[in-house]
Amino acid sequence: MSQSLWESEAAENAQPEEHVVEAAAESAVESAAEPVASSEALALSVDEFSALEERILRAVNLVKRERLTRAAAEERANAAEAQLREQMPIAENLQKEVGALHAEREHVRQRVERLLSQLDALEL
Secondary structure: OOOOHHHHHHHHHHHHHHHHHHHHHHHHHHHHHHHHHHHHHHOOOHHHHHHHHHHHHHHHHHHHHHHHHHHHHHHHHHHHHHHHHHHHHHHHHHHHHHHHHHHHHHHHHHHHHHHHHHHHHHHO
16 A cells, blocks of 8 residues: 555556557447448448449430530631621622712702702792
């Protein structure tokens, strides 16, 4: 019963260490059981795996079709832009011609009105 101060402290400190060792052992047992549980959760049946494989293949095919569709759309857009660049000078010339025709028509209308007013003046 005659323990020194050192020995009594060592005895007190030993008890918590035993609890730590026991807690670590329990934790190791629990963590060892978790991979088994998670591997069971990750285990797929053959049907589930086949369904997953089919979904992935459908997604891949969808992406391929979309890429082809996008490439075709880009080609059509580029062709349309090229055609627009070719047609723009023609359209501008036609607009100028229409403007000139409108101006000519207005000039002719004014001349006809002047002639009609002169005829009206003669009849009086």
